[in-house]
Amino acid sequence: MLINKNTHVIVQGIGKQGRFHLKLMREYGTKIVAAVSRSQTGELEGVPIYPTLADALAKHRADYSILFIPAKFAKEAAIDALEHNLNIIIITEGIPVLDTLEILKLAKKKKRTVIGPNCPGIIAPGKSKIGIMPAHIFKKGSVAVISRSGTLTYEIVSQMNKAGIGQSLVVGVGGDQLIGTDFVDILKILRKDTNTESIILLGEIGGNLEERAAEYIIKTKFPKKIVAYIAGRTAPEGKQMGHAGAIIEGSAGTAESKIKSLEKAGIKVARLPSEVVKLLSI
Amino acid sequence: MRLKEYQGKQLFNKYGILIPHGELITSIKPNSDKIAKAQVLEGKRGKRGLIKPATKENLTALFEHCKEILVEEKLTIEKEYYLALTIDKTEKEIVILFSESGGIDVEDSKNIQNLAYSNINKFQNKEIIQIIRAMHKLMIEYNALLVEINPLVLSNGKLIAADSKIILDDNIMHPDFKQDKTILELEAERSGLSYVELDGNIGLIGNGAGLVMATLDVISHFGGKVANFLDLGGGAAVNKMQKALEIVAKTKPKVIFINIFGGITRCDDIARGIVNQKLSIPLVIRMIGTSEEKAKEILDKNNIKSYDSMEDCARIAVKDANK
Numbered sequence: 298m299l300i301n302k303n304t305h306v307i308v309q310g311i312g313k314q315g316r317f318h319l320k321l322m323r324e325y326g327t328k329i330v331a332a333v334s335r336s337q338t339g340e341l342e343g344v345p346i347y348p349t350l351a352d353a354l355a356k357h358r359a360d361y362s363i364l365f366i367p368a369k370f371a372k373e374a375a376i377d378a379l380e381h382n383l384n385i386i387i388i389t390e391g392i393p394v395l396d397t398l399e400i401l402k403l404a405k406k407k408k409r410t411v412i413g414p415n416c417p418g419i420i421a422p423g424k425s426k427i428g429i430m431p432a433h434i435f436k437k438g439s440v441a442v443i444s445r446s447g448t449l450t451y452e453i454v455s456q457m458n459k460a461g462i463g464q465s466l467v468v469g470v471g472g473d474q475l476i477g478t479d480f481v482d483i484l485k486i487l488r489k490d491t492n493t494e495s496i497i498l499l500g501e502i503g504g505n506l507e508e509r510a511a512e513y514i515i516k517t518k519f520p521k522k523i524v525a526y527i528a529g530r531t532a533p534e535g536k537q538m539g540h541a542g543a544i545i546e547g548s549a550g551t552a553e554s555k556i557k558s559l560e561k562a563g564i565k566v567a568r569l570p571s572e573v574v575k576l577l578s579i
Numbered sequence: 580m581r582l583k584e585y586q587g588k589q590l591f592n593k594y595g596i597l598i599p600h601g602e603l604i605t606s607i608k609p610n611s612d613k614i615a616k617a618q619v620l621e622g623k624r625g626k627r628g629l630i631k632p633a634t635k636e637n638l639t640a641l642f643e644h645c646k647e648i649l650v651e652e653k654l655t656i657e658k659e660y661y662l663a664l665t666i667d668k669t670e671k672e673i674v675i676l677f678s679e680s681g682g683i684d685v686e687d688s689k690n691i692q693n694l695a696y697s698n699i700n701k702f703q704n705k706e707i708i709q710i711i712r713a714m715h716k717l718m719i720e721y722n723a724l725l726v727e728i729n730p731l732v733l734s735n736g737k738l739i740a741a742d743s744k745i746i747l748d749d750n751i752m753h754p755d756f757k758q759d760k761t762i763l764e765l766e767a768e769r770s771g772l773s774y775v776e777l778d779g780n781i782g783l784i785g786n787g788a789g790l791v792m793a794t795l796d797v798i799s800h801f802g803g804k805v806a807n808f809l810d811l812g813g814g815a816a817v818n819k820m821q822k823a824l825e826i827v828a829k830t831k832p833k834v835i836f837i838n839i840f841g842g843i844t845r846c847d848d849i850a851r852g853i854v855n856q857k858l859s860i861p862l863v864i865r866m867i868g869t870s871e872e873k874a875k876e877i878l879d880k881n882n883i884k885s886y887d888s889m890e891d892c893a894r895i896a897v898k899d900a901n902k
Contacts, residue, residue, distance in 0.1 A: 314814070314843075368750065390813075393750045394666065394724055401671040417842070429813075431842045431869055446789020447813070448840045451868065452889070455840075472788055474724070475668055501789050504668065528792035531799040532808075535620070539773040539788025539810035541749060569800060570793050571890050 298490055299410070299466065299483075300361070300425045307353055307362040307383070308332045309374050311341060314388070315365030318429050319344060322363075325426045330357040350377050359383055363418065363427050371414070372396035379403045379411075386427050387413035387471075394541075397475045404477060411477025415541070417447035417469035428469065438463015439492060440577065443483045444499035445472055445506070446540070449528055453499060453573050460574045465493040472540030474503070480510035488519060495522035497573060498564070502529035503543040503550040511558035524576040525559050526567040527552045580747045583618045585649045586756055587743025590721065594713040596728075597739045601651035607638045611650065618647040620759070654739060659730035661691065662707070663744075664714045666724060673718070675699065675711055681730030706738050707731075722748040763826055770822045772809060779804025781900045782832035782860070784823050786811045786844045794838045797890055803897035806832040814843040820852025834861045834899040838889050841868025850874035854881050861899055865892040 306327055308319045311334045320342050323329050331353035332346045339346055347353040350362070362378040364371060368391040378385045379400070387400075392414045404411045412419060418428015423437035430447065434455050440462055444450040447469055454464065468483050470476055480498060487493045500507040507527065514523065529538055529545075530552040537544045545551050556566045567573040582590075588598045603618070615638055617629035624630050631637040633650050641648055659681035667674045673696040680690070694701060696715060702708050714726045727744040747753050760768070767774030773788065781803050785791035791810045798805050807830060809823055827835055835858070839849050847870040853862065854877060864885040866874055878885050886892050 391750050393722055394748045395719065395722055398666060398671060398673070405671055429843055434868070444789070446787055446792075448785075448787025448842060449789030449793055451840045451842055452790055452793070455867070475666060475671075479669075499789065501792055509669070526793075528789045528796060530796045531805075532792060532795065533775070533777065536775045536808075537749065537773075538775065538792050538808055539812075543788055543792065569797060569890065 300421050302424045304425050305330045305359045307359045309362050310365035325432045327425045368392045375400045379407050384410040386418050390415040394475050413471040415473040416471035420467045422464050436463040439465050439494040441465050441487050441493045442467040442497045444469050445501050456574050474542040480506045481513045498525040500527045501543050502532050502545050502552050507555040508558040511562040514562040523564045525564050526573050527555045581620050582745040584743050587745040591740050594717045596713050599651045604648050610634050613650050616649045617641045617645040619645045654732050654734040656732050658733040661729045662731045663727035664718050722751045767826050775808040777805050777807050779806045780833045781896050782806050782827040782835035784809045785838040797893045801893050801897045806830050817848050817851045820849050821856040824856040834896050836896040837864045839866045845870040846874035850877040863892045863896045865889050
């Protein structure tokens with residue numbers, strides 16, 4: 298699994314958002330071992346603050362770093378974390394794509410996991426949360442959710458809860474054009490995860506993550522039930538719909554192309570958000 | 580942001596890539612033996628009849644489709660190549676796309692070679708290598724996500740970029756290039772709102788791109804037409820919500836659907852924004868998540884109703900819009 302109760306986490310960047318979510322993650326039970334800040338010292342919610350990542354790692358072991366660093370400085374911070382062999386979760390929105398490319402190249406070389414950029418993070422309900430999602434809507438269970446969007450995930454999760462269905466793992470892979478971990482990477486983990494019985498895939502227009510997931514599902518005869526929903530069926534061509542990655546260019550990236558690919562892989566695709574939970578129980 | 584052909588060619592020229600002799604015109608000129616190319620962003624211009632001999636008659640027709648026309652010399656064509664640099668999102672590296680047969684529709688062709696930029700020296704032709712290096716420099720310095728020449732033409736022994744397609748990263752400001760955005764879209768951008776004008780009569784405001792897109796789909800599903808896409812983004816505060824309402828109201832929709840799932844965004848902030856920005860347009864509000872109770876209190880005091888289910892709200896909004 299990606300994360301568990303013993304996953305040690307560092308928070309890079311404790312501005313307004315970083316501080317707020319450090320507190321919430323700790324309340325959820327996530328093992329936050331240190332925070333890194335250039336301008337602040339002392340402690341935050343009982344977590345020691347260090348001026349550099351190297352200083353923090355001299356005192357603490359860590360698996361993941363979560364970045365709340367402004368877009369302009371995010372590359373430097375991410376590269377620093379990867380150089381220290383940490384896996385990273387990048388919450389920041391608006392990082393230049395070529396900066397992300399440099400981050401992901403290094404991650405590939407270092408064999409580290411990068412979630413994001415522009416993502417809500419990961420939560421394994423009842424175990425750990427490295428992200429910004431509202432914890433109270435999640436409940437432990439056996440359905441995993443992989444999504445390109447934060448609030449759409451919350452929407453579906455709250456409907457799951459109403460139907461009494463809990464989650465094993467929820468990953469927001471991010472809304473940018475270029476992201477680290479994608480649908481296929483998470484599916485590879487989930488296929489072997491004994492806590493996960495079935496999977497919800499929440500896609501949207503733009504890019505080809507959904508098509509590649511469908512290929513992988515067919516090629517490897519994926520053994521678990523998957524249902525999907527694709528947002529943006531009625532989005533116009535050539536317009537960027539909020540997420541940097543959500544844009545239709547010609548016939549590429551349309552919801553229709555994604556739905557067709559997924560259905561070819563035997564996946565039921567919901568036409569409305571409220572159908573997702575229904576399809577899961579069929 | 581996608582550049583127009585002439586803007587891309589200006590960049591090619593700057594980086595030493597040869598381009599045809601040409602002139603950008605904004606009004607009709609006398610007949611010539613040159614080629615007139617409408618400066619629009621849609622692809623397949625040749626097929627759509629947007630590239631024609633530069634006769635006065637053709638120019639007149641083309642100006643009905645666009646404001647700018649690039650008038651260029653005709654090239655003698657010995658060979659056409661396809662050449663592009665882009666980012667391979669799976670391999671996480673810059674790649675060179677190359678084909679011996681350039682021209683229209685090459686995107687659909689299967690015989691495009693795909694080579695990591697680091698393997699540039701596998702090309703035999705020194706001139707092509709030089710062009711690729713120039714394209715790479717342009718890509719890095721201008722934060723481009725795609726630099727494409729289709730076709731790259733061999734003409735009288737010289738390689739000339741007969742067309743250009745460049746997409747720049749919107750995460751970086753590009754003050755040199757004007758964007759095709761409406762006044763309201765620019766106003767929203769300045770306020771940090773993600774806004775796209777559409778042509779229906781139901782205004783839409785929500786938080787999070789995926790949720791707003793899903794809402795758009797749900798409204799269409801129930802037979803409604805949305806006037807706009809507006810994503811408040813994460814953690815929107817009272818004034819941002821007010822600004823969003825102000826912008827959406829300007830297109831005079833029959834009803835505004837507000838769909839909020841509070842996470843980082845607090846419902847009470849949204850509720851205050853709604854109450855402060857007094858509008859005569861009916862609102863249909865769906866609001867759950869962080870600080871939901873406080874929000875309901877604020878709305879109740881002002882006799883504004885809110886709902887829990889987005890699909891129920893969509894039905895109501897569609898009904899109101901069709902009244």
